[in-house]
Structures are given as structure tokens and as C-alpha cells.
Amino acid sequence: MSDLILYQRDYCHLCDFALAVMAEACAPDFDSVWVDDSGELERRYGTRVPVLRDVRDGRELDWPFDAAAVRAFLEK
Incomplete structure (x- = not known):
């Protein structure tokens, strides 16, 4: 499990852009989590995705x- 999570939605063009940005930034390995699969995540991230989260300290981008x-x- 990675220290980074990229929260995404299915069929999200912005999420596709975020993946390209992560590659351009040479980001380390990260886990992808689809908010569509969880009511709790849908409520928390539904209108904010894509969101990059550092699970070590809870910061979000x-x-x-x-x-x-x-x-x-x-x-940081």
C-alpha cells in the first residue's frame, strides 16, 4: 500500500488529466481509489475529484x- 492515494471517479476526464500530471511530475507509486464505489467517499470527494491525499499526514491536493x-x- 502506498502513502499516496489519488481519489477518482469512473469516466472522469479531469481524473485522466490528473494521471497525466502525476506522470509528468514523476510522482512515486500511488493507489487509485474510485469514490463511486463507496457512499462515504462519494460524500467526501464526489464534487472534488481528482484529489491527491498523503495518508501519512492527511494533507490533500x-x-x-x-x-x-x-x-x-x-x-512537504
Whole structure:
């Protein structure tokens, strides 16, 4: 299990963009979690996805973000 989670939705074009940004940022391995699969996650992230979360400290990076923002998020 990774320390990073990217919360996504099925058929979400913004989530597809976020995956490309994560690759551009050379982000370390992360887990993808689809909020559509959970009522709790749907309530928490339904209108915010994609969201990158660091499970070690609970910080979250909401969309929109670019590669520079991801790198800065990871450096903290």
C-alpha cells in the first residue's frame, strides 16, 4: 500500500488529466481509489475529484493541479 492515494471517479476526464500530471511530475507509486464505489467517499470527494491525499499526514491536493504543484506537495 502506498502513502499516496489519488481519489477518482469512473469516466472522469479531469481524473485522466490528473494521471497525466502525476506522470509528468514523476510522482512515486500511488493507489487509485474510485469514490463511486463507496457512499462515504462519494460524500467526501464526489464534487472534488481528482484529489491527491498523503495518508501519512492527511494533507490533500485538490484539482486543479499541475506537475509543479504535485512536486511541491510531495516535498512537504
